[in-house]
Amino acid sequence: MTGGERIEDRALLRGRGRFIDDLPAPPRTLHAAILRSPHAHARVGRVSAPEGVRLFSGQEIAAGLRPFIAVLRTPMRHFPVATGKVRYVGEPVAVVLAEDRYRAEDALELVEVEYEPLPAVVSPSAAIAEGAPLLHEAAGTNLANRRRFSYGDPEGAFAAADHRFAIEVRYPRSAVTPIECFGLVAAWDPDADAFEVTAPFQGPFALHPVMAAALGVPANRLRLRTPPDSGGSFGIKQGLAPYIVLMAAVARLAGRPVKWIEDRLEHLTAAGSATNRETRLEAAVMADGRVTALRYRQLEDCGAYIKAPEPATLYRMHGAMTGAYDIPNLEVENSIAVTNKTPSGLNRGFGGPQVYFPLERLMHRIADRLGLDRLEVLRRNLVKATPHRTASGALYDSGDFGAVIDLARPALDELHARRAAVRAEGRLYGVGMAAAVEPTVSNMGYITTVLEHEQRLAGGLKNGALAAATVAIDPHGGVTVTADSIPQGQGHATVLAETVARMFGLTPRDIRVVTEFDSARDAWSIAAGNYSCRFAPAVAGTAWRAAGSLRDRLARLAAARLDLPLEDIRFEGGMVGAGPDKEVPFARLAGLAHWSPGTLPQGVEPALRATEFWSPPELGPPDAEDRINASAAYGFIFDICGVEVDADTGRVRIDRYATAHDAGRLLHRPMADGQVRGGLSNAIGATLFEAFVYDEAGQPLAGTFADYPPPTACEVPDPEILHLESPSPFTPLGAKGIGEGNAMSAPPCIANAVADALGVEDLELPLTPARVAALLP
Amino acid sequence: MPRMTVNGEAVEAAAEPRLLLSDFLRHTLGLTGTHVGCEHGVCGACTVLIDGRPARSCLAFAVQCEGAEIMTVEGLEEGPLHTAFRRHFALQCGFCTAGILMSLTAFLRETPRPSEREVREVLSGHLCRCTGYTPIVAAALEAADA
Ligand code: FES
Ligand code: FES
Numbered sequence: 001m002t003g004g005e006r007i008e009d010r011a012l013l014r015g016r017g018r019f020i021d022d023l024p025a026p027p028r029t030l031h032a033a034i035l036r037s038p039h040a041h042a043r044v045g046r047v048s049a050p051e052g053v054r055l056f057s058g059q060e061i062a063a064g065l066r067p068f069i070a071v072l073r074t075p076m077r078h079f080p081v082a083t084g085k086v087r088y089v090g091e092p093v094a095v096v097l098a099e100d101r102y103r104a105e106d107a108l109e110l111v112e113v114e115y116e117p118l119p120a121v122v123s124p125s126a127a128i129a130e131g132a133p134l135l136h137e138a139a140g141t142n143l144a145n146r147r148r149f150s151y152g153d154p155e156g157a158f159a160a161a162d163h164r165f166a167i168e169v170r171y172p173r174s175a176v177t178p179i180e181c182f183g184l185v186a187a188w189d190p191d192a193d194a195f196e197v198t199a200p201f202q203g204p205f206a207l208h209p210v211m212a213a214a215l216g217v218p219a220n221r222l223r224l225r226t227p228p229d230s231g232g233s234f235g236i237k238q239g240l241a242p243y244i245v246l247m248a249a250v251a252r253l254a255g256r257p258v259k260w261i262e263d264r265l266e267h268l269t270a271a272g273s274a275t276n277r278e279t280r281l282e283a284a285v286m287a288d289g290r291v292t293a294l295r296y297r298q299l300e301d302c303g304a305y306i307k308a309p310e311p312a313t314l315y316r317m318h319g320a321m322t323g324a325y326d327i328p329n330l331e332v333e334n335s336i337a338v339t340n341k342t343p344s345g346l347n348r349g350f351g352g353p354q355v356y357f358p359l360e361r362l363m364h365r366i367a368d369r370l371g372l373d374r375l376e377v378l379r380r381n382l383v384k385a386t387p388h389r390t391a392s393g394a395l396y397d398s399g400d401f402g403a404v405i406d407l408a409r410p411a412l413d414e415l416h417a418r419r420a421a422v423r424a425e426g427r428l429y430g431v432g433m434a435a436a437v438e439p440t441v442s443n444m445g446y447i448t449t450v451l452e453h454e455q456r457l458a459g460g461l462k463n464g465a466l467a468a469a470t471v472a473i474d475p476h477g478g479v480t481v482t483a484d485s486i487p488q489g490q491g492h493a494t495v496l497a498e499t500v501a502r503m504f505g506l507t508p509r510d511i512r513v514v515t516e517f518d519s520a521r522d523a524w525s526i527a528a529g530n531y532s533c534r535f536a537p538a539v540a541g542t543a544w545r546a547a548g549s550l551r552d553r554l555a556r557l558a559a560a561r562l563d564l565p566l567e568d569i570r571f572e573g574g575m576v577g578a579g580p581d582k583e584v585p586f587a588r589l590a591g592l593a594h595w596s597p598g599t600l601p602q603g604v605e606p607a608l609r610a611t612e613f614w615s616p617p618e619l620g621p622p623d624a625e626d627r628i629n630a631s632a633a634y635g636f637i638f639d640i641c642g643v644e645v646d647a648d649t650g651r652v653r654i655d656r657y658a659t660a661h662d663a664g665r666l667l668h669r670p671m672a673d674g675q676v677r678g679g680l681s682n683a684i685g686a687t688l689f690e691a692f693v694y695d696e697a698g699q700p701l702a703g704t705f706a707d708y709p710p711p712t713a714c715e716v717p718d719p720e721i722l723h724l725e726s727p728s729p730f731t732p733l734g735a736k737g738i739g740e741g742n743a744m745s746a747p748p749c750i751a752n753a754v755a756d757a758l759g760v761e762d763l764e765l766p767l768t769p770a771r772v773a774a775l776l777p
Numbered sequence: 778m779p780r781m782t783v784n785g786e787a788v789e790a791a792a793e794p795r796l797l798l799s800d801f802l803r804h805t806l807g808l809t810g811t812h813v814g815c816e817h818g819v820c821g822a823c824t825v826l827i828d829g830r831p832a833r834s835c836l837a838f839a840v841q842c843e844g845a846e847i848m849t850v851e852g853l854e855e856g857p858l859h860t861a862f863r864r865h866f867a868l869q870c871g872f873c874t875a876g877i878l879m880s881l882t883a884f885l886r887e888t889p890r891p892s893e894r895e896v897r898e899v900l901s902g903h904l905c906r907c908t909g910y911t912p913i914v915a916a917a918l919e920a921a922d923a
Pocket of ligand 1: 812813814815816817818819820821822823824833834835836
């Protein structure tokens with residue numbers, strides 16, 4: 001394990017970061033402001049502005065575009081700007097351009113739009129009810145898709161069960177809002193008929209061909225670059241894709257480069273969020289607490305459009321619907337609704353919170369109903385050994401889940417004692433726990449689980465997850481690394497430098513990592529990007545392999561040069577060879593390959609540049625029975641917490657939080673812990689404070705950080721972080737993901753503690769003081 | 778044409794009356810180390826020192842700062858706070874960091890031996906989505922001790 005200071009920090013601490021809005025704009029750049037719908041649902045009539053306003057209406061912009069392609073072929077057409085109808089508050093209606101941002105915003109005020117308001121529908125169950133207003137008339141329904149899945153013999157298991165327990169959950173919308181909003185610069189080159197866009201887009205690059213197709217150009221005519229720094233993303237900057245298309249189209253119409261920087265109001269109303277979901281989960285339970293079957297009924301709300309890669313939120317967890325438990329029988333009914341809300345998208349935890357909240361709350365309930373110890377019930381159902389194939393097809397690769405629980409056991413005992421002491425003083429104190437399996441490195445084919453198998457066959461089976469990295473060595477022995485990871489604050493440069501340095505026996509300082517990504521020059525494929533924790537398990541490992549292939553080349557060169565057997569060659573302290581007198585400096589060796597390619601030994605390739613691609617073979621497409629291994633590796637988490645509830649105000653204070661992880665091999669312990677702390681603080685926000693609430697008419701009620709309050713330093717505790725490292729056999733470095741797990745485990749863990757404190761069964765997030773106060777005993 | 782001192786240098790540049798100090802610093806002077814996260818005074822990313830006191834540069838107009846002494850992250854001398862931030866991994870994306878450094882600089886000057894509670898209270902004027910705050914608290918306490 002390494003774990004040195006971050007390469008990134010010096011520049012960032014001195015104010016020398018280079019974020020999108022810091023980069024110089026190309027000459028003659030115009031600044032864009034977006035006119036957005038004030039209505040949740042309305043017909044759009046004439047859009048006009050006085051002479052002199054550079055206005056581009058939705059009709060005009062969309063005329064040069066094609067609708068976004070989607071996994072689900074429905075007649076619900078989606079453009080990056082409204083045409084004819086608006087379907088959520090904040091939907092772009094027109095774009096104006098001006099010499100600077102202030103003037104662009106002034107010009108917005110001059111634009112007139114005729115709207116004919118229509119009734120809106122906000123909740124997914126209302127949207128799919130008889131007689132609901134239709135968002136997309138051509139589809140004739142707001143139900144975009146419904147599929148039923150059955151694995152094992154759920155009916156038999158329910159019939160044979162001693163008990164059935166159920167839970168109903170309305171999981172709200174929230175998003176980890178990065179402190180830097182969206183932004184981009186788009187230009188069009190009429191001679192090459194090509195677009196150039198710079199944006200802190202985070203991937204997945206499966207959206208790159210989607211964007212190019214919408215612009216009507218081959219993908220090699222959409223050059224996408226990312227700035228060196230990005231001010232956080234947590235999934236949401238995947239939502240830049242429609243804006244990239246929108247502003248590229250406007251740049252083409254205007255014949256000038258266009259810069260657009262999103263403001264916070266725009267971000268909070270229109271950038272997107274995790275899906276809200278209505279779930280009914282029922283368990284078949286034996287008298288001893290063993291769960292023999294689960295039955296999910298999930299109704300997903302994707303907002304006004306099924307924006308790619310949706311409905312991925314609903315299917316990412318499909319292989320892992322039984323969580324950390326060995327439950328052989330499973331039934332799932334998935335429905336997808338459209339409503340008059342902002343389209344949903346990626347967000348930290350992606351699909352995990354919506355599953356783990358009902359599951360872990362139900363496990364807590366099962367124990368309570370049966371009068372059994374909660375941890376005992378959890379353990380009785382736990383996956384006992386890995387590798388483990390779940391009912392719906394996930395392959396849990398490694399680890400001993402029970403051993404991770406043992407790590408946290410002392411803290412749990414302490415919390416129980418504390419609860420007794422605090423309660424004896426008449427105060428409200430509760431203890432909660434939650435277990436979760438954290439999927440990592442997404443299978444690009446899992447989204448097709450939403451299709452019938454025949455449809456999948458017709459479209460060609462999809463699977464895998466290619467990662468790419470390039471390592472190059474210059475004539476002075478300097479090493480440069482690029483990778484398809486698009487960091488947004490996670491210190492990828494540091495980890496890549498440490499990883500590659502280790503391969504060559506150099507120091508991280510000898511390695512230069514270039515984090516700006518350029519789709520025209522860098523190696524990439526559709527899985528590229530920064531999501532589903534693919535960096536440590538996939539990208540860093542791929543860079544390691546690329547470095548390895550160069551090391552092999554250099555080793556053969558050194559062996560010939562020094563007249564040593566190949567197996568004796570070591571790379572250490574900047575030298576290559578077999579110890580003093582029998583070694584040559586790394587830099588000399590590199591120079592040889594560059595300056596004397598003609599004199600290299602037979603069979604040694606002179607090029608000191610290697611690009612490696614890697615895809616885990618375990619990721620097959622969904623099979624004919626709809627089983628899918630949606631991720632390459634699976635970490636495990638066990639969380640516990642103690643909360644105190646203020647008996648007067650209903651305020652929830654997290655007294656203590658402990659989180660035990662098995663994320664495989666940790667590449668950089670302090671940064672792994674940083675991911676845990678960050679993920680946990682995001683989850684605390686989602687559990688206690690944050691929700692995108694809409695009124696009946698579809699008006700969003702949160703437009704500022706005052707109405708949508710992320711937690712501050714006063715609300716986030718210092719968690720105790722415990723690790724067990726069971727290397728994954730499926731990833732090059734044995735690493736699994738760690739960045740998303742607490743976003744999945746913490747909401748039910750905290751809610752279980754609050755339920756314990758209050759002695760209530762049903763809770764709805766977020767657990768704001770007002771909501772909790774209403775439940776006070 | 779507001780005249781002010783920015784990071785010790787006299788500055789005079791054209792500014793419309795409505796130009797925010799944050800935009801003046803970033804786009805007129807090119808001091809892009811000050812970041813903008815909300816433009817409504819909540820996130821704290823844009824914090825600079827105006828005459829030694831932390832202030833949200835998104836809530837001030839450049840013209841209001843006539844004659845003032847402004848200090849931004851670029852003007853901070855490399856010191857114990859920077860070292861402590863690096864040692865504790867107190868930043869990830871670094872977007873919130875400049876504002877936090879400015880607040881902590883002013884705070885530690887007035888409160889050289891703060892308690893953890895006091896540090897957390899100062900930090901509660903800043904939003905950070907990446908770190909969960911604990912490493913920032915630890916860095917501030919260590920810098921105070923240095
Ligand atoms: S940008 Fe000034 S407080 Fe957020
Ligand atoms: S480090 Fe990213 S917001 Fe604080």
